[in-house]
Amino acid sequence: MKKIIIIGGGAGGLELATDLGDKLGKSNKAQITLIDKNSYHLWKPLLHEVATGVLDEQVDNIYYSSQGQDHCFGFTQGTFTDIDRDNKLVKIIDNNNETTSLAYDFLVIAIGSTSNDFGTPGVKEHCIFLDDQNAAISLRETLISKFTSFCSIIDESETKDEDKIRIAIVGGGATGVELASELPHMVETFGACGRNKMCSDLLDVSVIEATDRILPALPEKTAESITQTLQKRGIHVLTKTMITKAESDGFYPKEGDEIKADIMIWTAGVKAPDFLKEIAGLESSRSNQLVVKPTLQTTRDDSIFVIGDCAYAMQDNGHASPPTAQAAHQMAKVCYENIVNLFNNQPMKSFKYSDKGTIISLHDTAQGVVKLGSKSEMSVKGFLALMIHRLLYRTHQASLLGIFKTIRFASASKVMYKAKASSIFTNRD
Numbered sequence: 556m557k558k559i560i561i562i563g564g565g566a567g568g569l570e571l572a573t574d575l576g577d578k579l580g581k582s583n584k585a586q587i588t589l590i591d592k593n594s595y596h597l598w599k600p601l602l603h604e605v606a607t608g609v610l611d612e613q614v615d616n617i618y619y620s621s622q623g624q625d626h627c628f629g630f631t632q633g634t635f636t637d638i639d640r641d642n643k644l645v646k647i648i649d650n651n652n653e654t655t656s657l658a659y660d661f662l663v664i665a666i667g668s669t670s671n672d673f674g675t676p677g678v679k680e681h682c683i684f685l686d687d688q689n690a691a692i693s694l695r696e697t698l699i700s701k702f703t704s705f706c707s708i709i710d711e712s713e714t715k716d717e718d719k720i721r722i723a724i725v726g727g728g729a730t731g732v733e734l735a736s737e738l739p740h741m742v743e744t745f746g747a748c749g750r751n752k753m754c755s756d757l758l759d760v761s762v763i764e765a766t767d768r769i770l771p772a773l774p775e776k777t778a779e780s781i782t783q784t785l786q787k788r789g790i791h792v793l794t795k796t797m798i799t800k801a802e803s804d805g806f807y808p809k810e811g812d813e814i815k816a817d818i819m820i821w822t823a824g825v826k827a828p829d830f831l832k833e834i835a836g837l838e839s840s841r842s843n844q845l846v847v848k849p850t851l852q853t854t855r856d857d858s859i860f861v862i863g864d865c866a867y868a869m870q871d872n873g874h875a876s877p878p879t880a881q882a883a884h885q886m887a888k889v890c891y892e893n894i895v896n897l898f899n900n901q902p903m904k905s906f907k908y909s910d911k912g913t914i915i916s917l918h919d920t921a922q923g924v925v926k927l928g929s930k931s932e933m934s935v936k937g938f939l940a941l942m943i944h945r946l947l948y949r950t951h952q953a954s955l956l957g958i959f960k961t962i963r964f965a966s967a968s969k970v971m972y973k974a975k976a977s978s979i980f981t982n983r984d
């Protein structure tokens with residue numbers, strides 16, 4: 556029986572493992588194995604909600620082993636480190652810190668991306684990155700511990716600007732903006748959980764962007780409107796501010812004074828993990844992504860497919876597809892069809908990225924554009940936009956769990972949020 560290994564159970568990899576398990580695993584045509592360094596999946600676009608306590612990661616996660624049992628694929632927990640292409644082996648470090656090799660006939664690499672500090676001095680040492688669920692949980696703990704110690708010293712009648720909790724977020728893309736918009740709400744919830752001295756006025760949040768506006772993927776008018784929404788919530792939006800250095804107490808811009816900060820977060824861009832660069836002699840891009848043909852096979856090895864953020868898939872417009880969950884989902888579908896077609900000696904399909912639009916969630920509202928075909932688009936704002944944003948996640952969940960389980964998850968999420976908020980924000984002295 557042919558062996559298919561998928562490395563990375565994220566937005567793209569878990570959908571692919573589920574579909575291939577249902578199609579080829581169930582009928583014993585192939586042995587499908589998913590490898591991930593974590594034991595459970597959490598959709599990455601939700602990380603800012605985990606970091607701010609809006610979402611309960613224990614309700615919204617999916618354990619790989621139980622998903623594998625339901626969908627006929629095996630799961631091995633381990634960290635992928637290398638490939639031996641001559642012998643068709645992948646190397647992983649398992650939970651006991653031992654290196655193991657697993658044999659494959661077809662390999663799919665779907666390990667996503669990590670934050671890119673662009674070599675800026677001090678960023679690695681002093682900033683928090685929102686790269687995975689562990690980082691999101693650790694950011695939440697850092698924020699709560701800061702709020703808790705702040706509570707014990709604050710005298711609200713005398714709070715001056717310099718007494719506030721300063722949070723600086725570098726990067727005005729979707730991640731930075733969505734995270735910033737949740738922070739005032741997080742503090743209000745913290746205050747409502749018995750810390751009544753705490754309110755969003757005690758926060759000083761800045762979103763720092765090097766170019767002349769935030770959210771370059773959105774039309775200028777929409778980005779301007781989102782800037783105003785952030786400003787109304789007391790969030791500073793600093794554009795044309797290129798950060799050249801980070802130190803323990805703040806960021807240094809190319810021009811002007813140091814931007815002081817108690818908590819420093821870096822969301823200024825992504826790259827594929829460094830170890831992927833030319834791994835096993837495969838072709839890679841400047842940001843370490845593995846270059847793929849339109850079939851999503853690597854340019855130098857037809858038995859290796861790459862999908863999601865770590866794939867460099869050039870499109871007809873001369874740009875590579877973007878590192879988004881939307882692209883990872885579309886790649887997973889094409890990769891699935893191509894592997895099934897390979898088994899059936901059918902021709903393979905070409906991956907063509909289709910941009911369906913971008914919606915930014917701003918806690919209790921959202922804003923963005925929905926693409927209507929290749930030429931026109933519609934602006935959406937408010938409740939409708941928020942519903943479309945929520946639907947994106949529920950669609951991902953439905954493709955993994957089916958409609959009925961997704962409805963159960965959605966209801967549990969709503970109920971659990973209140974319990975979660977009071978359990979994570981109380982008893983912290």
Ligand SMILES: Cc1cc2nc3c(=O)[nH]c(=O)nc-3n(C[C@H](O)[C@H](O)[C@H](O)COP(=O)(O)OP(=O)(O)OC[C@H]3O[C@@H](n4cnc5c(N)ncnc54)[C@H](O)[C@@H]3O)c2cc1C
Nearest residue numbers: 563565566567592599600635666667863864878879880881
């Ligand atoms: C806060 C935030 C908000 C976002 N919002 C949106 C949005 O609204 N819309 C949108 O389209 N995109 C959004 N994105 C981007 C989106 O999350 C990613 O583009 C998408 O998750 C990429 O999917 P992927 O399958 O390539 O990788 P991921 O979903 O990142 O999955 C990678 C998987 O590989 C595993 N892994 C990594 N390294 C190894 C290793 N060495 N060995 C074994 N396993 C490994 C990880 O544990 C993970 O499970 C957002 C991202 C963030 C951080």
